[in-house]
Amino acid sequence: MLTSLLGVLLMIVGFGVLIFVHELGHFIAAKWAGIRTEAFAVGMGPVVASWRMGIGAVVGSTERKVVARTGKRAAELTDEELIRHGIGETEYSLRWLPIGGFVKMLGQEDANPNAVSDDPRSYNMRPIGKRMVVVSAGVIMNVILAIALFMTAFMVGVRFEAPVIGYVPPTTPAGLTMPANAASLGITEPGLRPGDRVRAIDGDPARTFADLQIATAMARPGRSITVEVDRRGIPEPVRFELLPVVGAETGLLSIGVTPGRSNRLYEQGFDEIRGYLVDAGIGGVGPGLRLVEADGFPIETFDELGPVVDASNGTPVRTVWRSDEEADQPVTVVENLRVEPAYEELWYPGPQGPTPDEGLLGLSPRVRIQQVLPGSPNEDVLRAGDVILRAGGIDFPRRSQFKNVVQTQPGVDLPLVVARDGVRRDVTVEVNRSGAIGVMLAHDETPATAEPLADVLGGPSSDGELIPTAIAGLDLLGGTRIDAVGGQAIASWPELRAALRTQTEAALNAGTGVTLPLAVTHPTPGTPAGTVPLTLTADQVASLHALGWRSGLDGAFFQPVHTTLSAGGNPITAIQMGFGETHKMIVMTYLTIDRLFRGSVGVKQLRGPVGIIDLGAKILPRGFMWFIFFLGMISVNLAVLNFLPIPIVDGGLFLFLIYEKVKGQPPSLRFQNAATIVGLCLIGTVFIVTFYNDIMRLL
Template sequence: MNILWYLGAFVLALGLLIVAHELGHFLVARLCGVKVLRFSVGFGKPLVTRRFGRDGTEWMLAAFPLGGYVKMLDEQEGPVAPEEVHRAFNRQPVGRRAAVVIAGPVANLLLAVLIYWGLFIHGVEELRPILAQPPAGSAAARAAIQEGETVRSVEGNPIRSLPELRWEVLRLAVDHQPVTLETVNPRGEIAFRRIDTSALDVSELEGDILRELGLALFRPKLRPVVGRVAAASPAETAGIRAGDEVVAIEGRPVAAWNEVVEAIRNSPGRPVTLDVLREGRQEALAVTPASVEEGGRSIGRIGVAVREDPAVHAGLTFQVRYGPADALGRAISQTWDTSAFTLRMIGRMLVGDLSARNISGPITIADYAGQSARLGLSHYLKFLAIISISLGVLNLLPIPILDGGHLLYYFAEVVKGGPLSERVMEIGQQIGIGLLAFLMALAFYNDINRLVFG
């Protein structure tokens, strides 16, 4: 059941991103007077085909969903009737061809803007940046961070939510810049905490940057009462029910929910005995946590959530909502910043400053898709926006076979004063295919490595 959920979330996300990308190519091609012969979501054997529109464009859903394409009238791909030569892609001025090519990645970036815009207008529940006591010896502990402090700014940039804190810290930490936090404690006392990031091994960085520095989110002590049990989860299999209160784990008394979480996280794939109080009777239940990968290590999960205290929850979260104009500005800014950061990280990876293990393939993306979908629509939409930005940026890289590679050819055509020879473009295509095959193999290797070894 879990696999179907994750697969469904992945296929839906991929389908939306492919449609947006190819629709960009399609609409601008039509705008430039180019005849579109086929619009395909997926590769390989056609599953569904329909023809409609004034040009009789074939709309196709194919069997292999990892991509799509728009096929245009082109003399380089087959004979073209004399009366339609003016609508062939290869006959268009270089500016129009470039516009058609760049429209796909731009459509992905615009999709991200639209998603963020909608989220900011509708309102998103965010966590306040309230910090827990950092682990001993961590960078945050050396900076004298105290439990209950709320971060007000990072290097003078105002901070309202945990995602904003994570983003600002990440931007600085990847360059080993010190991070100065302005914090306020529950008594209203303001302090400036300077976190040294020089010891952070960015080349091997995996997982949450805040956790790597010891910046943990404050979690109030909640009674260890189960609020929800996921269907087909290890907890359901073990007979755990909503309303059960965990009183002991492996014979050790439990007083707060965080103790339950810690014990389960530390037992991936190993049976754990929970003593629960149910309707006045104590029962011992054996559960084996599923092993999942997080931050480069395996942790245990059983598929339960705590019974929330609305009063406590209200103090830790708030609604982020803006008017249409402000929301659009913030959506554009968020998309721009994420795009620029993605390019920076690609550059760092190329020069060896960042581990190639950070390259993810479809298995990891499917995992993130499923996890974000389980957390709710807003989380899934944020995931979709980030992947859409990544797809747009990656397609603009000057690698032959990608959109950016075609743009590189067109730039060379402008400089040279004429198109490149077929031989040069053929060699470029071969290099591009080889490079993409290598990257895909590396991504699959990383996925399988995470899956098997955690």
């Protein structure tokens, strides 16, 4: 809580500094241009303290002392009167709200074009060239500040997520696309792979994972991007032509990948994964520890754990976890990681396209509540171990069905039926605005089935043709309990898989199909237990025996692989990197505006001051240099947005000056007033929209 509050306060101050520097640019340029500047304020709102030459420092404004000495307000005094009384023309003030500042120049008010003066030192009486310098000086200062901030960050070094691929959902462009050079490299399967390192995007080097995210988000709608990756075991770069699509969660164009995962567990949010670690047999592992060894094999990234687990043949894997060597009290923990059987991916036509569930031969486990997350609105409603019997009108929903029911009903009270300690219970859960109920899900190991699948798709890229599963025609209902396979009794889903493999081993060796008696208990009261014939083809038998092993660990439990962008202490390199990053951010800001009009970036993605401060506060735990880098990004954005050709911002004023230079006279006051009203309405609308977005994100 204290860290979060400190982050908010630091971000408020940082945001204020950016605006202060912007106004300082206007102030310095105005003094250079000979414009009378009546006030320079740090912050907004009532004056806390101020200083004026000839008056000195006072609490509150110097205005009262000026009036007491001269009988006039400072703005009413001529230059000669100011000199005669020994009073400076500018009041320098510190104000209550640390959100920027302002400069008050004679003859210029952004929101009042009528505030002109015939004084030779007024803004409107100065040469157009000098006024152009004054108008653009704030933007120039923001760009200079951004360069300086980026240089500072790169001199020390900034940690970013490395351009390494993590999880690749099979239904995304990244999972479905064949490499363009697959034939020459001998690649036969589509998609990016976990561990692939992105080397270039559209010919530009990829230094961070953010480079990939930005390039896809800013891609022109309907146009592919070229991504080159280095893949272990492949001698040449693998090249993909990927067509980004709008991501369901972000609303931005995406190819659907997550960053590669390191061997270090997260520290923040550790309580949310503790239950999974206990179930995986490694409950003694603490936050921030690194997985350094598995069954004697060194582990540097999460992806390297998979092959070790798969080779274990179901026996627990000995894992070694360590803290950093520089820790005050280095810790080493040795735990045996529980290994689980892997199941088939059962693809079916879901509401959003091909959707996967896990199971065997068309049967899926029921859904179990693994953990109720701290702070969940349903802490007093659901319990770990609850099994979902009914949701959204679906009896015994599969995992994907249950998630879809919850996600499509945000902000409602959802009735559920659960089994708790063997007793059927009716409960009502609260679904939050994001379509979540604050729980983590798992499979129920009891060998009872969720709603069976009589037909499945051939995979995520299927043409829609449905393929009958092995249980098609058996008329099994959701909730059916499997008691035995071929006379071999079972008590769990792992035992069901083991029994199926044991009972089909002879058929596998012979390369034939087989029919097995399946002892079942029906869920309908009064229906006696019985036996049904389960017929497997030779291909189904082979697929069953091809299933491997996995752990209960998820890549999402581990921190991303990081890389550090640094100038290595070389100031020349830091300057080059600072200029390069500033140029990239300027181009990216203009691209964002372009994509906003094209529709590939939604209005919901925009953030206002509240959202920027909230985001900055969350960034602070990543390190102070990341905070400096973030301020550089915001400074560039302020520069670009302030110089857009919109009335009342610097770009609009500059446009009026160009008109005056070409025509020999400024636009009419009537036009300027109308343009100002339009500009105020536009900026007011943007403020309301971004403020609404910011508040909705915080709720």
